[in-house]
Amino acid sequence: MDLQCCHGRMTGRMCRSARGVCTCVFLLFLTHVVAQHTCRHVHPTPDEVILDVPLESPHLIRKRSLDQPLRIKLYYDESVYALSEEKYQLIHEVVMPTAVNYWEAALMVRKTENVIRLNRRCEKNQVFLLKGEPHPYCKSRCEDVTMCGEVQVPEEHLHACRVCNTLGDNCRVVAREVGDGIPNADFVFYISALETERCRRGHTVAYAAHCQQEAALDRPIAGHANLCPAAISTKAQELETLISTVKHEILHALGFSISLYAFYRDDQGRPLTNRTENGKPALNEALQARQWSDRVIQRVVRVDWQVRDGRSVKEMNMVVTPRVREEVRRHFDCPELEGAELEDQGHEGTALTHWEKRVFENEAMTGTHTQNPAYSRITLALMEDTGWYRANYHLAQPLKWGHHLGCTFAMRSCKEYMEEQTRRGKSIHPFCDKVKRDPLETDCTEDRSSVALCNLVEHKNLLPRHYQNFGSIPHVSSSRVGFYGGSVALADYCPYIQEFTWKNNDVVIRGSHCQYSENNPDSEKNFALEAYTEESRCFNQQREWVERTCGHLRQWQHWGSGCYQYLCVDGRLHLTIANHTYTCYHAGQIINISIFHNGWLHEGAVVCPPCSELCEEQNMVCRKGRNPPQSAEYYRDELVCKGVPLPPLSNISLSLSLLFSLLLYFLPSFV
Numbered sequence: 207m208d209l210q211c212c213h214g215r216m217t218g219r220m221c222r223s224a225r226g227v228c229t230c231v232f233l234l235f236l237t238h239v240v241a242q243h244t245c246r247h248v249h250p251t252p253d254e255v256i257l258d259v260p261l262e263s264p265h266l267i268r269k270r271s272l273d274q275p276l277r278i279k280l281y282y283d284e285s286v287y288a289l290s291e292e293k294y295q296l297i298h299e300v301v302m303p304t305a306v307n308y309w310e311a312a313l314m315v316r317k318t319e320n321v322i323r324l325n326r327r328c329e330k331n332q333v334f335l336l337k338g339e340p341h342p343y344c345k346s347r348c349e350d351v352t353m354c355g356e357v358q359v360p361e362e363h364l365h366a367c368r369v370c371n372t373l374g375d376n377c378r379v380v381a382r383e384v385g386d387g388i389p390n391a392d393f394v395f396y397i398s399a400l401e402t403e404r405c406r407r408g409h410t411v412a413y414a415a416h417c418q419q420e421a422a423l424d425r426p427i428a429g430h431a432n433l434c435p436a437a438i439s440t441k442a443q444e445l446e447t448l449i450s451t452v453k454h455e456i457l458h459a460l461g462f463s464i465s466l467y468a469f470y471r472d473d474q475g476r477p478l479t480n481r482t483e484n485g486k487p488a489l490n491e492a493l494q495a496r497q498w499s500d501r502v503i504q505r506v507v508r509v510d511w512q513v514r515d516g517r518s519v520k521e522m523n524m525v526v527t528p529r530v531r532e533e534v535r536r537h538f539d540c541p542e543l544e545g546a547e548l549e550d551q552g553h554e555g556t557a558l559t560h561w562e563k564r565v566f567e568n569e570a571m572t573g574t575h576t577q578n579p580a581y582s583r584i585t586l587a588l589m590e591d592t593g594w595y596r597a598n599y600h601l602a603q604p605l606k607w608g609h610h611l612g613c614t615f616a617m618r619s620c621k622e623y624m625e626e627q628t629r630r631g632k633s634i635h636p637f638c639d640k641v642k643r644d645p646l647e648t649d650c651t652e653d654r655s656s657v658a659l660c661n662l663v664e665h666k667n668l669l670p671r672h673y674q675n676f677g678s679i680p681h682v683s684s685s686r687v688g689f690y691g692g693s694v695a696l697a698d699y700c701p702y703i704q705e706f707t708w709k710n711n712d713v714v715i716r717g718s719h720c721q722y723s724e725n726n727p728d729s730e731k732n733f734a735l736e737a738y739t740e741e742s743r744c745f746n747q748q749r750e751w752v753e754r755t756c757g758h759l760r761q762w763q764h765w766g767s768g769c770y771q772y773l774c775v776d777g778r779l780h781l782t783i784a785n786h787t788y789t790c791y792h793a794g795q796i797i798n799i800s801i802f803h804n805g806w807l808h809e810g811a812v813v814c815p816p817c818s819e820l821c822e823e824q825n826m827v828c829r830k831g832r833n834p835p836q837s838a839e840y841y842r843d844e845l846v847c848k849g850v851p852l853p854p855l856s857n858i859s860l861s862l863s864l865l866f867s868l869l870l871y872f873l874p875s876f877v
Contacts, residue, residue: 260420273314273596328348514675543617608636664686742769745815778817
């Protein structure tokens with residue numbers, strides 16, 4: 207066997223020479239790492255939040271319509287200025303302005319006419335609320351410093367210190383002056399960049415929460431965010447994820463938090479949760495949060511949750527506010543769905559404060575960012591249902607995950623959904639059952655933005671019974687099935703198609719997102735003629751790719767999907783490969799590719815998706831599908847050789863046992 211006969215430097219090739227023709231089968235020995243950024247939102251406890259900040263008369267505020275675009279004023283701590291120049295510019299000039307601008311455009315509030323002055327913290331949080339007085343008074347004394355998260359609130363942002371004696375008498379304003387306050391703002395956001403203990407836990411990039419609420423309607427008006435310096439990436443391909451992470455954290459401070467559910471109000475400004483004698487919702491000691499009513503979140507019990515060995519009981523918390531319920535029913539096309547399911551797993555700050563990952567996968571307000579985060583109509587509906595905001599739904603991002611997949615998808619286990627789809631002869635997409643140890647076959651993400659892999663992996667330990675989602679798995683013995691599940695625990699171990707990163711010896715080679723040019727493979731290794739550009743999307747491939755010359759043949763084991771440029775013109779989807787254009791006439795049409803490039807004839811096949819998947823977002827009306835007309839011509843190169851026979855693929859006589867052994871040894875594993 208001549209191991210040097212084929213061109214190229216790709217490792218993992220198996221070659222043989224016969225009748226003057228060198229044949230190689232190529233394996234890609236890179237590690238595929240699924241990126242996860244887990245939110246570490248730790249909600250502020252009741253004694254960490256200052257309530258009853260007076261802005262204006264409650265009567266005036268309640269009368270105002272929700273038509274003022276939200277104004278967020280940023281104040282940076284010294285730690286931000288201490289970042290490296292590159293990170294400072296990224297945060298100060300790109301990330302924070304982009305994230306803030308999105309929410310300022312997406313949400314409207316009742317306008318704050320006065321400047322915002324925040325309350326000082328009272329010693330031991332002991333406060334008197336005097337009848338007829340808009341300002342709270344501290345018992346005995348004000349603290350010397352008022353903090354908002356990691357940041358000290360500047361003196362000029364604070365009200366004067368007001369105190370009473372221990373009996374609530376002799377109430378007065380002490381010597382400290384009233385600050386100038388924050389003008390032209392509805393929310394004040396204090397930003398720090400400190401490498402805290404929370405930063406060192408997991409994959410934390412940032413965390414945020416609110417710290418003060420106004421008196422009239424309990425709306426949060428001040429909050430903080432800490433950006434973890436070591437986790438701030440300046441790589442272009444990670445910028446979108448960084449911005450989305452900051453947007454996610456801002457929303458926790460604005461309203462999506464376990465510490466704020468009990469303060470939600472209806473459209474007339476009336477509390478959705480009853481108040482106690484002190485005017486506040488009751489305290490839940492176990493959660494260290496104010497207890498919300500079932501008009502906000504309800505406990506739902508599914509008594510017939512299907513798992514590997516039968517049925518189980520599944521309990522869940524669901525947001526049942528009116529707009530959220532309407533949006534999730536419309537999204538899943540499930541009229542009996544009670545509401546939007548909240549996460550029930552994760553460390554502190556994940557459960558109850560995010561959407562359930564199994565149901566909402568890439569919705570940006572799930573507990574971990576795995577790919578293509580989208581701020582959907584469902585999240586905007588929640589913000590409206592706080593009673594504090596109106597949403598601009600034109601800025602909602604499309605959520606394709608679960609769209610119109612019905613009640614079984616939205617209300618049952620992923621096992622039940624996959625088995626029901628299989629019985630009907632339909633795809634189990636967006637779930638999957640391909641274990642990565644099989645010959646490496648990729649797929650496309652739901653929105654076709656990335657090449658992806660099924661994240662079904664073998665876990666070290668037997669999964670808990672209620673997370674065993676398979677009765678059987680292809681190529682897996684029945685005794686081991688219970689060890690297999692998706693790599694994302696928050697998704698209840700349901701396996702799904704997921705974007706990944708190519709790595710070699712822990713060094714990132716490239717990502718799989720189609721729209722980043724830095725993800726283009728080396729030209730020598732671009733066997734499938736992919737193109738990663740802003741105009742590219744993921745297309746499925748119909749078979750393995752082969753490269754030929756008159757003396758050599760290379761066959762690649764890695765196949766299934768690739769990134770290609772496309773056009774939407776004259777009611778048709780058009781695919782561009784190596785500067786040649788191919789027209790798609792109907793979904794599922796196979797386009798055979800035979801193109802000379804870099805001295806090799808590349809042969810493969812690409813599958814046309816439905817035109818609507820890519821072209822309707824460009825407002826093009828797709829023509830109804832039909833077969834290509836007889837006059838349709840598709841570009842095709844031919845390889846003509848003199849005196850050298852061309853081997854058909856069936857003549858590749860490699861030992862199947864050797865090939866399978868090498869695949870098991872070399873194919874990558876998920877991290």
